[in-house]
Amino acid sequence: MEQTTTKREDISSIDYQEFVINMGPQHPSTHGVLRLMLKLKGEIVEVVQPHCGYIHRGIEKMCEHITYPQTIHLTDRLDYLSAHMNNEAVCLLVENALQIEVPERVKYIRTILDELTRLASHQLWWCAFGMDMGALTTFFYGLRDREKILDIFEKTTGSRLIQSFNVPGGLMNDIHKDFQKEVKEFIKYFRKILPEYDQLLTGNVIFQQRTKDIGILTKEDAINFGVTGPSGRGSGFSCDVRKIAPYSAYPYVKFEEKLQTKGDTFSRYMVRMHEMWESMNILEQLIDNIPEGTHAVKMKPIIKLPEGEYYQRVEASRGEFGVHVISDGNKTPYRFKLRSPNFMNLSVMHHISRNHKIADLIAISGSLDLVIPDIDR
């Protein structure tokens, strides 16, 4: 008869087995349908191979058949947490190509909504990041405060998540009459609440031990892999499009580009926490000074871009979002390429999570803040 039980000394002498397992596509900490194929040796991750495309909708192909104002509504569906910035990229591209100067009022409102979107996005990231690591309370804190921003959006733009509020030449509507008052109330409230976030999670010993020195990405690698946004700035890569190529009302405001040098998971966390403070600084500089004027300039009913090649980039919540359009002079774009920040951020996954434990992989993917529809497009 074959022996089924293993003696104790046998276990200590065996080599760790190699496993290939799938994390996802339905896994709570991949925040969507991302599948990571992992090669493990015991608990150590040796190879991470991302498999994307579960919600590939062919947005670039769809955009070749629709007009420029219609493409705006599809860019919402990429990174839905920075919908407003994505809209703005298309609008800025069309405005620059047609050399239309939008009113100052539009620039201010766009920037205010940008920063509110960034705040809401970072709040959701913070609460989901804490939850990935087992701190469930953060989820309630984050969503409670994010709700207040979404209410402001709802009152002014008519929708909470994907607004499509930008149109070429300006905004779809003027702001609500309570908008300024509510934003100021929110900033006053959130300035008191944000230190609580730090008390709850940042200073936590378990949290720090799980994030410090985990998933180190050097500055050279961040540039080489094209990792932008807070993830790139955590490695010291100065990649803020708001500073490099200022657009809308960003030239008028003073703010700092927060950089960390270490490049580990905790640095990426700290960059986002600092960015929330900076976003509130920007909001405070703009909210009282919105100039009077119209909310949109009159555009031709059919928008045709002159023949040529255009590239417009904006700073979305997760990095540089770029729209690259090749126009042949028609009302539909000939080629509509979207440079999505998450796609490049995902490509670094194998590089930084090699030789870490599988639990650290969760922390790393949380700190990269991936949004899957943006990867798949």
Next chain:
Amino acid sequence: MTNEQLIQKISSLLPNAACQQKQYVTVKVAAADILQSIKVLKENADLFFDYLNTVTGIDQKNSFGLSYILTSSTHRHTIIVNTTIENRENPEIESLYPLYKTCDFQEREIFDLFGINFKNHPDMRRIFLSDDWVGYPLRKDYVDEVNIVQR
């Protein structure tokens, strides 16, 4: 560096390239020396294009185009490098993976959607579509009677 200085510098380094001033400085190079040209642009200390924003594949009906948008992380200037692959039947070009690791995913995406084969790429597979997918969807002559509605 201003755009005029950029054009001057690039034309002195790459005598065969055609520089033009558009929204960004646009450099046209031959497909055969794309790796060499971009290596020169990356390694020159005054230009130092160390960050590849994006690679765009373009179906130009008879040929394929590729657009590389390059930025310098220190000097903060941006250029667009264009190239054309004449062979439509069997399009091939040198991979930029030795220079930019971001090409790993970006070139796989172009292979997936355009069918352009990148030589010396470490892992040339489809990335979004399944491996048994027939055709390359972003080509202009791609036919899908079920999912694409022709108006």
